[in-house]
Amino acid sequence: xxxxxxxxxxRPTSKRTDQLRNPRFIPPPFPHRRRLFVLAAILLxxxxxxxIEAFTAPNPIVRIVLRSVPVLPVAIWTLWFDRARPFxxxxxxxxxxxxxxxxxxxxxxxxxxLGLGLNWLYDPSRVI
Numbered sequence: 001x002x003x004x005x006x007x008x009x010x011r012p013t014s015k016r017t018d019q020l021r022n023p024r025f026i027p028p029p030f031p032h033r034r035r036l037f038v039l040a041a042i043l044l045x046x047x048x049x050x051x052i053e054a055f056t057a058p059n060p061i062v063r064i065v066l067r068s069v070p071v072l073p074v075a076i077w078t079l080w081f082d083r084a085r086p087f088x089x090x091x092x093x094x095x096x097x098x099x100x101x102x103x104x105x106x107x108x109x110x111x112x113x114l115g116l117g118l119n120w121l122y123d124p125s126r127v128i
Contacts, residue, residue, distance in 0.1 A: 079102055
């Protein structure tokens with residue numbers, strides 16, 4: 001197949017090999033990557049231990065609490081800080097009490113599903 005450009009005006013279309021970067025390691029685009037790598041090196045093993053403990057703790061109440069606690073920050077963010085907050089047009093007293101009631105309901109659902117439900121599935125003696 002012939003090139004459509006006039007003779008003598010074409011440029012090479014591939015890069016030279018000494019200009020290529022190592023494709024296995026491309027550094028992140030932010031300057032504080034060493035701190036983030038250290039933070040990840042500390043938090044990832046802690047998160048692994050947390051998850052293992054949430055399923056293998058000897059006390060069923062500890063297992064239920066460890067499985068349900070991660071829902072709390074998400075529920076608080078959704079009810080108080082998200083742009084589409086519920087009850088935003090209501091008076092402040094009603095808004096606060098409604099958000100607290102919704103937070104209690106969300107946490108009760110998390111305890112029922114993540115705590116009691118998973119505990120009942122994974123606990124052969126069905127302690128709780």
